[in-house]
Amino acid sequence: MEKIKVLVVGYGNVGRGVLLSLANQADMEVVGIASRSVERVKKSVKDIPVVDINKPEEFLALKPDVAILCGGSKNDLPQQGPEMVKYLNTVDSFDNHSCIPQYHAAMDAAAKAAKHVAVISTGWDPGIFSLERTLANAFLPGARSYGFYGCSPAGGLSMGHSDALRTIKGVADARQFTHAVPEAIEKVRNGENPEFAAGDMHTRECFVVLEPGADAAAIEAEIKAMPGYFAPYKTTVNFVSQEELNSKYTGFPHDGCVVAASTTGKGNQAAVEFRCTWGSNPEATANVLVAHARAAVRMNKAGDCGAKTILDIPPKMLSPLSYEELLKKFM
Ligand SMILES: NC(=O)c1ccc[n+]([C@@H]2O[C@H](COP(=O)([O-])OP(=O)(O)OC[C@H]3O[C@@H](n4cnc5c(N)ncnc54)[C@H](OP(=O)(O)O)[C@@H]3O)[C@@H](O)[C@H]2O)c1
Numbered sequence: 230m231e232k233i234k235v236l237v238v239g240y241g242n243v244g245r246g247v248l249l250s251l252a253n254q255a256d257m258e259v260v261g262i263a264s265r266s267v268e269r270v271k272k273s274v275k276d277i278p279v280v281d282i283n284k285p286e287e288f289l290a291l292k293p294d295v296a297i298l299c300g301g302s303k304n305d306l307p308q309q310g311p312e313m314v315k316y317l318n319t320v321d322s323f324d325n326h327s328c329i330p331q332y333h334a335a336m337d338a339a340a341k342a343a344k345h346v347a348v349i350s351t352g353w354d355p356g357i358f359s360l361e362r363t364l365a366n367a368f369l370p371g372a373r374s375y376g377f378y379g380c381s382p383a384g385g386l387s388m389g390h391s392d393a394l395r396t397i398k399g400v401a402d403a404r405q406f407t408h409a410v411p412e413a414i415e416k417v418r419n420g421e422n423p424e425f426a427a428g429d430m431h432t433r434e435c436f437v438v439l440e441p442g443a444d445a446a447a448i449e450a451e452i453k454a455m456p457g458y459f460a461p462y463k464t465t466v467n468f469v470s471q472e473e474l475n476s477k478y479t480g481f482p483h484d485g486c487v488v489a490a491s492t493t494g495k496g497n498q499a500a501v502e503f504r505c506t507w508g509s510n511p512e513a514t515a516n517v518l519v520a521h522a523r524a525a526v527r528m529n530k531a532g533d534c535g536a537k538t539i540l541d542i543p544p545k546m547l548s549p550l551s552y553e554e555l556l557k558k559f560m
Pocket of ligand 1 (some may be wrong): 270350
């Protein structure tokens with residue numbers, strides 16, 4: 230069996246996760262990493278070619294079938310996505326939900342012009358949860374689907390909110406954990422289809438390391454008043470030492486669920502629920518990206534091109550198993 234050859238584009242948390250995931254795939258292999266910071270990446274990676282993202286002749290010489298784009302959604306992917314898909318099939322985890330229609334249009338045009346497949350916005354949300362929301366909506370007419378994050382006792386690490394805390398003057402380091410409100414989940418499970426304000430569904434827990442001499446009370450007030458990020462939520466602020474932050478609140482744990490409930494027939498309760506729990510959010514996201522890279526190559530070999538989301542992809546394309554095996558094992 231000829232292995233699917235993968236180029237990893239961008240070496241951060243997700244990029245590292247993609248390398249770990251590829252090491253576990255019998256039908257796929259990494260052929261190189263393309264990065265803007267070749268010297269930085271070469272210091273951490275010894276046995277894989279590292280090439281300049283701006284030199285297509287270098288990464289095309291590695292003969293990849295697909296590029297997994299691991300750059301950031303805010304600034305990297307809107308530029309790197311349309312550029313890379315000129316050369317290769319691509320997969321990315323663009324997660325700026327409100328901009329997905331525009332990103333889809335840009336990637337679709339570029340992918341069709343090059344006759345490549347571009348799987349966009351996959352991962353867990355957007356990604357797996359988008360599929361679950363779509364299925365719940367189709368199978369339970371009238372049900373609204375809700376996403377809850379941080380359902381486990383430790384909650385889920387929000388990188389965006391942690392970054393926001395670190396922008397505050399006097400904060401040396403910080404991490405923010407999101408918690409789902411259990412009573413809100415129960416309301417949805419009961420089929421109430423409630424109208425929630427943002428602060429009704431989640432609370433926010435902050436662990437903050439202060440710079441020497443910083444005013445704790447003023448920083449706590451500033452955090453709680455931060456519009457969008459913390460003001461709409463019940464927020465608790467815990468001041469900890471750098472040692473405590475490093476030892477107790479490390480890693481990238483996250484989890485969440487999609488819940489939808491309604492009635493069928495003559496008023497019988499019906500609910501759909503789907504849960505993910507990740508010890509490492511970027512590693513889990515990477516696994517989803519890798520499965521989609523398999524699908525992108527297979528779809529392109531079958532003559533397909535253009536931008537695709539998880540909603541366009543038959544599940545059998547994602548699986549390393551043959552269709553016969555899938556019929557036996559999972560049907
Ligand atoms: N859909 C989902 O469910 C989902 C879930 C999680 C994350 N995501 C998305 O995945 C994106 C990537 O997340 P991430 O955690 O991997 O971001 P990250 O660690 O900040 O990496 C993003 C890019 O920054 C560069 N970089 C990383 N570390 C660097 C360093 N020390 N110095 C200089 N440059 C560095 C790398 O590009 P170069 O190698 O080119 O320098 C890398 O590709 C996020 O923006 C998010 O949108 C999506």
